Amino acid sequence: MKLVLTAVRFFVGGLFIFSGLIKVNDPVGTAIKMEEYFEIFSLDIAGFFHYLVPFSLAISIFLVVIEVVLGVALLVNFKQNWTLKSLLVIIVFFTALTGFSAITNSVTDCGCFGDAIKLTPWESFIKDLVLLAMILFLYLSQHDIQSKSAEKRSFFIVSATLILSLGLALYAVAHLPFIDFRAYKVGNHIPTEMKPSEDFVYEYVMEKDGKEYRFENYPTDKSYQFVAMNHLNPEAAPKITDFGVWNDDGDFTAEVFTGNKLFVILYDVSKTNETSITDINTLIQALGDQIEVYALTASDGTTFETFQKKVNLAIPYYYTDATVLKTITRSNPGLWLLQDGTVKGKWHYNDVPNYGELLDLVQ
Structure with missing residues (x-):
């Protein structure tokens, strides 16, 4: 015992x-x-x-x-x-x-x-x-x-x-989690994470004369009645299914994955640490045109533009789902650096890097 x-x-x-x-x-x-x-x-x-x-x-x-x-x-x-x-x-x-x-x-x-x-x-x-x-x-x-x-x-x-x-x-x-278990972590290629890791495999459950049968391919015999379709390898599903970037002119998700881009994550500007924007603005000015900088937000356009004027954050912005932005980073604001869709760095607003550190990561 x-x-x-x-x-x-x-x-x-x-x-x-x-x-x-x-x-x-x-x-x-x-x-x-x-x-x-x-x-x-x-x-x-x-x-x-x-x-x-x-x-x-x-x-x-x-x-x-x-x-x-x-x-x-x-x-x-x-x-x-x-x-x-x-x-x-x-x-x-x-x-x-x-x-x-x-x-x-x-x-x-x-x-x-x-x-x-x-x-x-x-x-x-x-x-x-x-x-x-x-x-x-x-x-x-x-x-x-x-x-x-x-x-x-x-x-x-x-x-x-x-x-x-x-x-x-x-x-x-x-700061940020010591270990990042999410699909948006440093080193991951986001477009790859948005695709299945392998072809999906299905099983078709059919019924005929009171008996149940299972097929790899949908049977052509009309005497079978469809019962269910089972997904046999759900682990092959994409790790990311809800990432999207858009503005009033349309979808810009594909553009996110080209070149070097630094994103300022502001999923809710009403809850943003405004004092940290000073350091982020300093970084943006130092980068010049060496890295494109955009904001991603779930706030509405009018609210976000009012916030921009208040903190002098003069960068283009796009909309992204709030849950997605909270998954990308646990910081509001936070920084997310991509090179051709690969995550090169993530930073909390308490750890804003200098421009030299960013340039080294995308060389």
Whole structure:
């Protein structure tokens, strides 16, 4: 029995640490997911959830840090009763979120493992139900009592974990994720990411005389009745399906992938850090005509042009979907450098590079 308890404890603790660290890497991404949940809850459950949207980042940081801390606390047996009660509260919260997503299909990715591992709503819900059962099992079976020296040691480990996790999360917010798991990361060729990695393979399910048949090609025999068409290699689907750039004159997506281009990402100018535009303007002036500079925004034209005049950002602008821009960079504003469609660099507004650094990247 003790061996089973130890195995379950290490599995649950390890999973919480793994999940938490992936999200500590990108708290802004978790905040975006929390905003999505709150907006949907405000429409489907209760309006007050809308008032939580401005606090999404703070809630995100708390949740990702506490995941790591509780995972470590469980591994080192720190205050077992308190730790398991806290884990129960957290897992009930997550189970409610993923259960709602699975039943309503309103949020197609829970963000449980950030952008590193994608789970369907039902996979996420089942995962949380299993974890809930395991944590409840540990709670009902708890029995270990630490010695004074062991308790001091575990307190030090948990405290250090809290400080380190919080520091990493705050650093990731003030800069960019340490590891970029998204399709728009440095080194990726965006046009390639927008295409299937291989030809799609389908299976046609047909019915005849009460029996079900499966074909690689659609049968020409009219006596078969169509039942379903299954996609056998969904992993071949494009990593990017929603990238587009346009203005009032038409679509300019193809032009984005030619030559050297620096994009100033401003997905919502009402939430933009305006003071950072000074450094961005300095960079633009230093570049001259050596690299084309454009703005990408999800704000409407009138609002964006008013913003341009306010901060003296005299560059052409295009529209792009807000969710896409938030996926490209976790910074508003942020910088995104492309060379013939290949991502050469990404920067947070706190890390605006000098023009020499940019020119070196596109030589």
